[in-house]
Amino acid sequence: ATVVARTAGKLWMIDRETFSTLTVSFAIKQREKYLQFLRTVNFIRTFASRGWLSESRLEDLADALRPRYYAPNQRIIEQDDRNAEEMFFIESGSVKVFRTEADGQTKELTTLGPGQYFGELALIENRPRYATVIAVEKSRLATLDAKSFENL
Secondary structure, three states, rough: OOOOOOOOOOOOOOOHHHHHHHHHHHHHHHHHHHHHEEEHOOOHHHHHHOOOOOHHHHHHHHHEEEEEEEEEEEEEEOOOOOOOEEEEEEEEEEEEEEEEEOOOOOOEEEOOOOEEEEEEEHHHHHHOOOEEEOOOOEEEEEEEEHHHHHOO
């Protein structure tokens, strides 16, 4: 492709080898970070200790995770949403889970923090979201998309 500048400026470049090295290095660090994190998640520890989750599958899971950031009071998932595209692992911060009942009253079900997860039931059962989840504070969540969830 040809690129033509429309205004004066400076161009920074990086050679292919350096770019590849940086990309691979980042991917390795990201995998290690997520492996360490996943080992703190209760059901992952249980699955691994019982031999239900091999190290290579755990690495596949770590590679499939993507970070997502939420601000305080930001809605993460909405009750009754039929487009369940991912599940969430809480890396940092906390979230509150709410459910609106048939009588219109909204009840707070729980607060979740680091090492906990949510959103998996809609993926497992292929049903609408059971509850609404809102960030309590600035939160970093690791997301696992539906396709990767099914594959893993």
